[in-house]
Amino acid sequence: FHGEGYQEGYEDGSSLGRIEGRQHGALRGAKIGSEIGCYQGFAFAWKHLLHSDASERDSRKMRVLESLMGMIEKFPYDDPAYDRLHEDLDRIRGKFRQLCSLLNVQPDFKMSAEGSGLSF
Template sequence: MADLTVATPDEDIFDSIVMAEERFHEDGFTEGFAAGKIAGDQEGFKMGQVKGRQIGSEYGFYLGFVATWLQLVKEDPGLAKKNVVKTLDVLNAMLASFKVNDINNESYWDDLKKIRDKFKQVASLLGVKLDFTDEKTQQPPMSF
């Protein structure tokens, strides 16, 4: 908060009054900036948690899907054609090589999109209409 100083005899009393508004403005800006930084950090952390949960849930869904179908095909080889099994193996390899925690990797989002696309291809080849949705992680769109 700005301090109101008494004008010295060499200063004009009106200068200290006029300058008080500027000091209050600067102090208000500094306090507001600090409060905004704290609020922004908290909001960013929360958003990161939500987005991380969404990606983790989706990744786990794909892992479970692939593991289930690979086990089914292992038990009954006639369940799926060879090209479907090969595509399942490719998706499994993509999931195994995907580094979920390495968000700073340049290819992170491209790799995630490739996994989604490969999943859609596998689901189509298997003739199952399945898409990942997790109501617990669905958030309303952000608005400003």
């Protein structure tokens, strides 16, 4: 009886662990996707604003902006086993902060139950 009980408990625990793991992974993935999406929307809006009023002074801003957009474009959305995911995400966050500093904006990315958002 002891062996049967152990086996049943092990199988139930494994099943529940996989379910909980999938739920946690989906939630974490959604948060990362939402964050990256906000960065991408921010970059597209500023690209349009800077491109329409291009000057020599804005060339550094445009280079950093293009770099951020390139990093976002290369981000591996569909590979959950990518081993450098967190490193790449940290680089994107750093580039975003650099761009915000150049643009003189103070972003506030918030994740809440109502959804995510980027405010200034």
